[in-house]
Amino acid sequence: MSEQAYLVAEEAAPIETGDDVGVRWRTLTSADRTPTSLLTSGVCEIEPGGALNLHRHPPLELYYFLAGTGIVTLGGEERRVRPGDTISIPGNLPHGIRNDGTTLLKLFYVFPVDSFDEVVYTNL
């Protein structure tokens, strides 16, 4: 375990993208790239009309919504979300987010693992 305190300014973390349209994220803590342990975190932005498609991964994940509105799919349910909403997603539960609003949707996410490379995604 790292014993180093670590501070990062969000805008200093590189923007990452994948296959999902209108979705980008920045990794804030992940032991494969930051001197941190135990928690892997970042911020994700979804443009209006964009969606983080339905997926699952073995680790649990926590979302804290920062800005915008959208619809989260959790297993077979859909829930409308807005800033201040917090969702705990059990490991392997299918989940996704779509931004059906007119402004950027932004959320903070965290996994109880050292590093993002431990989070193996299965797209559904």
Add this chain to the structure above:
Amino acid sequence: MSEQAYLVAEEAAPIETGDDVGVRWRTLTSADRTPTSLLTSGVCEIEPGGALNLHRHPPLELYYFLAGTGIVTLGGEERRVRPGDTISIPGNLPHGIRNDGTTLLKLFYVFPVDSFDEVVYTNL
């Protein structure tokens, strides 16, 4: 481990206070009161002039700053913080926050433990 998805709206979580002047928080996930596991989280607000005094606890803690500005003490160092800043604080490292600004300072915090009652604070 809970296999239940859990959603909470921040304003639905009760406001909690302690001995620190101008400091209040809301617990968002903690296994002693929510059907969650592995991550204990919440939001903390510090009024202008208020301070979360220097303290330590065995679990590591992660801060993500949401609003306002202030000064974080980390071990023997002081760092100015603003929204988007993220700090990973190793277990048992003394830390504190003071709001020397004119607006509310707000942050999201998370510990890699099931429940807040596992986070034993020592005030310094």
